[in-house]
Amino acid sequence: IxxxxxxPQSLHVQEGDSTNFTCSFPSSNFYALHWYRWETAxxxxxxxxxxxxxxxxxxxxxxxxxNTKEGYSYLYIKGSQPEDSATYLCAFALSAGNNRKLIWxxxxxxxxxx
Amino acid sequence: KAGVTQTPxxxxxxxxxxxxxxxSPISGHxxxxxxxxxxxxxxxxLFEYFSETQRNKGNFPGRFSGRQFSNSRSEMNVSTLELxxxxxxxxxxxxxxxxxxxSAPTVYNEQFFGPGxxxxxx
Numbered sequence: 001i002x003x004x005x006x007x008p009q010s011l012h013v014q015e016g017d018s019t020n021f022t023c024s025f026p027s028s029n030f031y032a033l034h035w036y037r038w039e040t041a042x043x044x045x046x047x048x049x050x051x052x053x054x055x056x057x058x059x060x061x062x063x064x065x066x067n068t069k070e071g072y073s074y075l076y077i078k079g080s081q082p083e084d085s086a087t088y089l090c091a092f093a094l095s096a097g098n099n100r101k102l103i104w105x106x107x108x109x110x111x112x113x114x
Numbered sequence: 115k116a117g118v119t120q121t122p123x124x125x126x127x128x129x130x131x132x133x134x135x136x137x138s139p140i141s142g143h144x145x146x147x148x149x150x151x152x153x154x155x156x157x158x159x160l161f162e163y164f165s166e167t168q169r170n171k172g173n174f175p176g177r178f179s180g181r182q183f184s185n186s187r188s189e190m191n192v193s194t195l196e197l198x199x200x201x202x203x204x205x206x207x208x209x210x211x212x213x214x215x216x217s218a219p220t221v222y223n224e225q226f227f228g229p230g231x232x233x234x235x236x
Binding site: 031032034036042043044045046049051089091101102103104105106107 | 117118147149154155156157158159162170172204206222223224225226227228229230
């Protein structure tokens, strides 16, 4: 059974704090790793798609790193703001013949207190 | 550019009935994927359609089916509804992987999600 694990499950931080979450996935047959932000009452929105070991991506105050050999990705938020409050999902795609699909973690729920 | 739209947004059905959900992708996106989201389960992949063909399928029973039309709009059908089918159903569209040909898997590209259809089965 292929699992994508995200930790922590939830996080409460103060405005201005920096924080990070972890996404763990099977290290074999790696194909791609996605990060999404899902705000309440909205649709999931893509943050990053990462495909190469050592990839680092950045969008504003949010950045992500990827280690495919050990099977993890970190998402960092620098100087958290209340508008960063959301659930952050990662999804892993493995290379398995023609049936390539995304396997999703349960997410990390972030609450940023003003 | 208009986003992904899904109709209806909310639906209440009873056990044994069937339901059809609709998804219109972003213009130019040929891939449409469907997901089921239930509390504690996360997003579960149902299937992906590309150019009117089902290209990938998740581990759901045959009661769950779909199709895609020539304009890339997609429908999902669930027959003989069960209580456990109550969920948020999301569809997502994406482009094919750039430079990798029409048959390349779309998991290289970000998914653009619709607002979802909240299905309640009583």
